[in-house]
Amino acid sequence: MIFQQIFERSKNNQELISIVRYRDDNTFWCGYILDYNDLIIKLQHFTKYGKKDGIIVAKLSDIERVDFNDDYTKAMQVVIDYSLELEKENNSELDLSDDDHWDFTILKQLEGSKNEICSIEINGSTYYTGYVLEVSENW
Structure with missing residues (x-):
């Protein structure tokens, strides 16, 4: 068989x-x-x-x-x-900011990291997902 x-x-x-x-x-x-x-x-x-x-x-x-x-x-x-x-869980070490530019502060912390994938919502309907390679001051 x-x-x-x-x-x-x-x-x-x-x-x-x-x-x-x-x-x-x-x-x-x-x-x-x-x-x-x-x-x-x-x-x-x-x-x-x-x-x-x-x-x-x-x-x-x-x-x-x-x-x-x-x-x-x-x-x-x-x-x-x-x-x-x-x-294995990836523990995020993001520090939250309570100023008016909290989003910039968070993205800046993720800049250049290949350990965390970020998803960003734009205009309430469009999402961009990936690594944050670079964040400019006038984003």
């Missing part, structure tokens, strides 16, 4: 696979095989955020399709690999 070859590869290499069950076209499981036999699999499941989400035990007869080495599993591997980095 071709599933067994995929399961063995996933188990040995902790290679991600996606499993779709019969009658369940809208959802799937993503993870790697911890163990399997002729009747069932044991899958280390991951959330879409790259966090371990428990163990799933499923009957082989319920599995309609197994995807591997596709765009989704490749993208999920990146998310898993960098989940701790993505999880």
Whole structure:
């Protein structure tokens, strides 16, 4: 059975696979095989955020399709690999100003920083988002 070859590869290499069950076209499981036999699999499941989400035990007869080495599993591997980095919070150290030029003061603090993305609302409807590279006195 071709599933067994995929399961063995996933188990040995902790290679991600996606499993779709019969009658369940809208959802799937993503993870790697911890163990399997002729009747069932044991899958280390991951959330879409790259966090371990428990163990799933499923009957082989319920599995309609197994995807591997596709765009989704490749993208999920990146998310898993960098989940701790993505999880780190960036604590902002912006000092608030109560003068009439508070907006200039805040932008000046962000000037040149590649650690924080700024979003600026102009005229109540247009937004500009990105890094603040430079702030001029007559902005």
